Amino acid sequence: MTLPEQAPEVAATTAAPLVADPIQSRNGVLAALAAYLFWGFLPILFRALDSVGSVLIVAERTLFSLVLLGIILAVGAGFREVRQLLTNWRTLRIIALSTALLVANWLLYVWAVETGQVLEASFGYFINPLVNVAIGMIFLGERQNRLQTIAIAIAVVAIGIQAVGLGKFPSIAVSLALTFGFYGFFRKTAPSGPTSGLFAETMVAAPFALAYVAFDIATKGLGPHADPTMMTLLVLTGPATAVPLLLFAYGVRRLRLTTIGMFQYLAPSIQFLVAVMLFGEHLNGTRLVSFGLIWLSLAVFSYDSFRQRGANRAAA
Template sequence: MTLPEQSPEIARPVASTPHADAGETRRGVIAALAAYLLWGFLPILFRLLEAAGAVLIVAERTVWSLVLLAGVLFVVKGFPEVRSLLADWRKMRIIALSALLLVGNWLLYVWAVETGQVLEASFGYFINPLVNVAIGMIFLGERQNRLQTIAIVIAAIAILIQAAGLGNVPYVALGLAFSFGFYGFIRKTAQAGPATGLFAETLVVAPFAMAYIVFDIATNGPGAHADPTMMLLLVLTGPATAVPLLLFAYGVRRLRLTTIGMFQYLAPSIQFLVAILLFGEQLNSLRLLSFVLIWLSLVVFSYDSFRQRRARLA
């Protein structure tokens, strides 16, 4: 998961006394853990909605996310920031591009859940931090140290082994990792807060989402909308999208980035277990080896991040 920028609409200044700092840190840990737990169990919701189809699920997810975020921004008085963002055409062009990447990521992820590829999806989010490093190297000219290079090489070997285990290139894993990696890369240049930026992104694609929902109802009948349980689950895709983001933004404001860095592996780990224990996906020896290697690369990567932070503080 990428780290969204801090935003005044959800990240208020915190007190600086030791007692207050301890309380803020504790609340930050709870918020971040809750966010990653929700992200980890998200495939269960999408599997329950399998009959609705990936495109309709994403369309509904977009609309209900917009509704919930509008409510949040109204409560925290964030609409002046939204108006400022919408009036900035340079930022909105970036937001439109990030919205396309985000929706593409959503579609691919929901389709992966529907087609029994949650293991591969979790693999994609495991390699996402290393994809972010690779993007920095290629597009920002960032130079990596020896440990970071070793982590990337191990990850590349893991991807090759994953391909051997699947019998083809792990397009889902790579698609998820790179779409989310480029989403974070492009999104940062817009300099918009998490809730404000996500609201603007969903606002950009909401007309297309609404058009598809109307088209689907006109073509196929009410379908999932006529089933109260399915309709409730579709509505829940909005909170399932927005609430983890807001919890995460609250947590990242109060925690060190190294702490957040350790938490980011929780969601794909849960997805890995959900795929095997609940969905019955098969994990052959080659695929298991690829996961072991990607975990090893993340250990190396995390150790290097921790080592660099300690060196800066020394």
């Protein structure tokens, strides 16, 4: 894949990690972990909305996210940066690309939840860290030490076992991993703050979302919009979408993509448990072995991260 032409300030950010400050790194870790906790339990909300339809859910979550983000920007007087993003043609092309990737990811994920394929969706987010590692190595020049390489190797084995357990090519999983992996890359390199960048993305998608909602109401009637419970759940898709994405955008600009990638095992692990324990999806022994290896990979990577942090503190 070739990247779109970038503004000088964007290209500069691809050369090295943006932040090396320990406090910023710690804040990035906390934000990223919180985002993955949100995403881990998100299937519960979408399962409650399974009668609405995946396209309408994505359209509604886009619009309600835009409203919430608009309020946040209005309070913080952050619309100036949004105007700069949307009036710079080179930056706008990056925003348009990240928007397309994000919306595609949303549609795939909501559809997977609706059709009882949360286990495969969780598999996709198990793959996603490897996509992040590959992107970090190819485009950002990131390199791994020995323990990180071991952790990644264990993850590769786990993912191979998971594919065997599925018994078919995991098209949903691969698509989810690729769309979100490249979305993370462009969010890391885009010259925008978390709130202004996400607002710009939802603003680009909003006309299409509004047109679909209007079309749906015109052809099918008010439907879920006339049901107070369903309407409340649809409104909640706004904060359920915007809050973890803001946390993710904050974290991804303060951490190496490799670190972000390995932390992402938390969300699919929660989704995995939700699929089996709450939704009753079938769990076989092969998938269970893969699940254990994934956690082993995360444990090795976490140990190495803490070891390096201790060494840095000792050196300081």
